[in-house]
Amino acid sequence: MPTKIFRRTLALLAVSVLSWSPQAIAAPQILLPRTGITVDELALLINDDDPLSRQTGAYYQLARGIPDRNVIHLHLPIGKSAISPQEFEPLKAEIDRLTPQHVQAYAVAWTQPYRVGCMSMTSALAMGFDEKYCSSKCGPTAASGYFNSPSTYPFNDHQLRPAMMLAGSSFDEVKALIDRGVASDASFPDGKAYLLNTSDKARSVRTVQFRMTKSELNGLIPIEEVEADSISDRKDVLFYFTGLTQVPNLDTLEFKPGALADHLTSFGGQLTDSRQMSSLRWLEAGATASYGTVTEPCNHPQKFPVPAVAMFNYLLGATAVEAYWKSVTWPGEGVFIGEPLAHPFAPALTVMANGAYELKLISPGNRVLRIEQSMSTIGPFHLLPGGLFVLAGKNVLHFSVPNDTKGYLRILR
Secondary structure, X not given: OOEEEEEEEOHHHOOOHHHOOOOOOOOOEEEOOOOOOOHHHEEEEEEOOOHHHHHHHHHHHHHHOOOHHHEEEEOOOOOOOEEOHHHHHHHHHHHHHHOOOOOOEEEEOOOOOOEEOOEEHHHHHHHOOOHHHOOOOOOOOOOOOXXXXXXXXXXXHHOOOOEEEOXXXXXXXXXXXXXXXXXXXXXXXXXXXXXXXOOOHHHOHHHHHHHHHHHHOOOOOOEEEEOOOOOOOOOOEEEEEEOOOOOOOHHHOOEEEEEEEEEOOOOOOOOOOOOOOOOHHHXXXXXXXXXXXXXXXXXXXXXXXXXXXXXXXXXXXXXXXXHHHHOOOOOOOEEEEEOOOOOOOOOEEEEOOXXXXXXXXXXXXXXXXXXXXXXXXXXXXXXXXXXXXXXXXXXXXXXXXXXXXXXXXXXXX
């Protein structure tokens, strides 16, 4: 991915600042565009009856700095892959009661149970158990209003809290997953997307989307469309979307921190007892998030991630839980696993040694980032003339502001 580097001196920001009170903030604080949920907006669910869940939850809270008020302790059956809707009902009521109103998403610190009746655990937590989200005779299910939504407040705007399971077969596996997610934040990894059209045509139904994917994401990330059952010996895997019951050669790959990967098959979401390849194998190979269905989806592409939607939202700074959830039209039967807060492409601002700023971000196209100014974080903000020009793809911008600039500067997408 070529990097566009621009140097701009924002003399335009010296707009009427001399008329403001000298008691105002001494140096401007720069507010970046909001591209995803924050750690304060994530609740952590822990099963106190499961030793691995307790260990996972404790480590994740420390690694991410999740506030105590967002940690919810529960009691679930252990050693079971599924619970009934009747068992889930009081559990969901307890979660709803204990979840702070501002919370937008859930991290789920267990691997089992991964299913509630005919729904996945993550979808039942997000939307509530409802059989309209389940198939009947391989039919469609109810859609998610969150699909490809521009919202960064899923609960406020769509009345659902997307959930992702911190899943793994051991604490070492889960710890490595969490560490990858944390390490990926604002890292802007140079990687590639691999879209595979395999010999299993029933499981390669997403290939009809690949041409559109390459067109829509042109200039944002290198994309390789592969006619093969697998790739091997690649050291730059950032996205990997395929369709097979078993995906070979995963042990030969190097995944970038923050990588998303999944395979379209019937039972990849049966994490601990699938006769096909469990989606856990992606995490064990080095991916940071994955997806699979827990009941027979009958290869409806709407029940699986749309690669273009997942990649586009992730590249523009969404977290893993948001990007993956936004990419599935009918998510009721699918379980989302991984480190939910991973956000490799969130805009990142660094103060340089000379007092100038460096801003990294990915832009979907050529455009001007507008800048607003206020003396308070709550406004009112006033649009300043000019702005920062960016090109499609990864941008590294160097700019400075006049020394007498006061208050808050807010950069807008």
